[in-house]
């Protein structure tokens with residue numbers, strides 16, 4: 001289970017997160033929604049140990065990232081699919097990452113299969129990858145340690161409809177297998193179809209955390225726009 005417990009993050013005068021508390025239960029998918037600059041990436045970065053909270057705790061099964069012995073087995077994360085060395089092949093990228101976390105080399109083939117990258121594609125250098133292929137590679141890397149929690153920042157970004165469906169099926173299978181999945185997205189209909197729960201954040205504060213009904217995508221959209229109305233630049 002992923003837990004945010006009264007997490008605040010200040011950058012100078014900016015409250016990127018303001019007393020944020022919510023949970024992502026084991027075996028579920030939580031969609032993390034909010035306007036640009038709301039604090040989604042900051043929350044994920046804190047959970048993955050990229051930056052420290054000013055106060056509060058973000059934990060995976062009760063432990064903060066820095067305290068976990070082999071964190072890749074506890075949590076996998078994809079924050080920026082572009083942050084990959086362009087001169088390495090996909091397979092090399094995953095091979096190095098697998099070695100770093102002590103994963104079996106065979107796991108590389110398994111995660112490539114899971115995200116739908118072919119062996120031929122995995123032998124090409126990343127600089128020739130489309131954004132969607134980089135997203136798939138990033139998700140593959142996040143899965144290398146077969147983690148119990150998964151944190152993905154806009155995983156559908158750049159994916160074609162087939163890719164979106166494939167990732168949706170993959171995340172559902174992972175959740176059914178007991179993984180706690182947190183994914184941020186601006187695609188409300190996609191989240192409504194995929195997620196069990198949504199957390200809506202605006203200006204660093206949690207506006208809503210609730211279970212959702214997959215047949216009620218329109219309800220989610222209406223609720224989102226009502227809650228985030230003050231952040232709507234077009235309304236100014």
Ligand SMILES: Nc1ncnc2c1ncn2[C@@H]1O[C@H](COP(=O)(O)OP(=O)(O)OP(=O)(O)O)[C@@H](O)[C@H]1O
Nearest residue numbers: 011014015016034035036037038039040041042043
């Ligand atoms: N390193 C930083 N230094 C200063 N301010 C930052 C830093 N990182 C984020 N912020 C600020 O914190 C706030 C939250 O940003 P964050 O990137 O978490 O939002 P987001 O919800 O992920 O947005 P988006 O949907 O655009 O990705 C914003 O006001 C942003 O400008």
